[in-house]
């Protein structure tokens with residue numbers, strides 16, 4: 001992908017779908033990229049809302065669970081995604097940032113044996129991560145992001161950071177703590193930041209598994225093991241995020257015939273090798 005005249009295009013110059021939102025301000029010189037979840041039922045419903053004048057809200061991009069990207073506001077124009085916010089000496093981040101919305105139902109509540117969204121839809125257990133938000137003290141369910149979404153987000157974020165020489169990659173929950181929880185604990189923020197901003201101290205570090213080790217869908221032995229589990233000793237993994245004694249890892253090679261394993265393991269059985 002590439003950017004032509006502040007519009008996202010494929011390598012051959014074809015623009016990505018553009019759905020113009022009337023909810024925008026004047027010219028923008030972005031310094032930051034702010035990540036969000038939509039807390040909506042689908043990418044389409046989020047886009048329909050963000051182009052509705054009544055919403056008084058928008059974002060530069062919406063990324064669906066299938067990885068499809070839709071642009072709503074050109075990158076040189078202020079979109080209304082951050083609201084009351086503060087970062088790095090700046091107030092009101094809309095005037096200083098690009099905003100990406102990921103199709104994701106957000107924070108979930110337990111109703112009986114089911115995980116349910118704020119709008120009453122049940123989310124299957126395999127799409128739920130139980131975790132305590134960094135700005136909160138009690139655990140909740142969080143809708144997980146799809147691999148397609150993470151890949152598309154990383155690619156477009158890298159392009160935006162380089163094109164506009166952005167100074168930082170942050171979450172809405174970083175710039176409006178207490179008021180906002182997106183993109184939340186299911187988003188690999190530290191990993192993205194390390195890759196996008198190239199900070200040595202946040203670069204991913206490779207670990208080796210020291211015992212036969214189960215990979216689970218969440219941090220804790222009550223979470224089910226994932227296909228490809230258990231990892232044999234010597235398996236190489238990259239840590240994506242942390243919670244207590246648990247680490248969410250990306251397995252760096254196929255194991256037991258399973259490619260692209262990402263899940264939670266206990267840190268006791270990880271040894272840093274690089």
Ligand SMILES: [Zn+2]
Pocket residue numbers: 035036037081172180182
């Ligand atoms: Zn947000």
